[in-house]
Amino acid sequence: MTTHVCLTARALGASGVIIANTPDKEVESSVREVSKRFGGTFQIESGPEWRHVIRNWKNGGGKVVHLTAYGMPLPKIIDEIQAVTENLLVVVGSEKMPGEMFKLADWNISITSQPMSEVGALAVFLDWYHSHSEFDLSFPGSEMQIIPSKDSKTVKPITQFVK
């Protein structure tokens, strides 16, 4: 599940992910391996306590979005979020998210006001946030590249010359 959150975040243009509370070196290394192979500068860390992460983020001038079925519908709020110039932290979690999170977030935002996967919610949020143009993102420094195909798996190795 955590890996799915990370891969979704990376593919849809997030700069990185912080896995709160639970150190998970296995997920860290598998996501780093993906970045090494497929490029980009996605950052990952795991372990810090969640309140600490949010406090730090806000102290650094950042803003916090919490994705939850109970929040305000994305279409009503997306313009406001896209206009944010500060760094944005998007918080997703399980059903067991503490109620306190609702007060700490600058925005509580819902994808459909229905019970929803946090991975699905994150995907839709990032897609909207990037105005549906994340297909044009580049992931520099990759060892291989997927070549879109109608009917097969086509991967091209990238030869990189380092002086």
Add this chain to the structure above:
Amino acid sequence: MTTHVCLTARALGASGVIIANTPDKEVESSVREVSKRFGGTFQIESGPEWRHVIRNWKNGGGKVVHLTAYGMPLPKIIDEIQAVTENLLVVVGSEKMPGEMFKLADWNISITSQPMSEVGALAVFLDWYHSHSEFDLSFPGSEMQIIPSKDSKTVKPITQFVK
């Protein structure tokens, strides 16, 4: 993971889900419970062999989309998919998807040509397929309804009178 696929499919307007190969009564009943509480007519079944599902679907005149990092980019193909009048089966799976699936699908479609969660891919696909208007879907017959809120969990019980 399977539950996340189901909840994403339901929230984003799919009519139902077929979990191939592995009967899973637990996921079936938890998803049915969500539909009972939050409404709608989402169908779920589990167990049938995957080739059998696809063959049946095609024999019934339906079309098949396979979401895979290796497919054609969604933006290039979404108009074609939205114009399909036949029933649409969207296939998602893990990395271990058999190569045969690429040939059986009418379209192999990628969300970003990067390693990606199938839940995230499904979410973006359905959002685009519904022209980003799935926030207006209704889920009739619910026992409760989430009332969008800026900073709290607000759920309204729905009293239904049955003659």
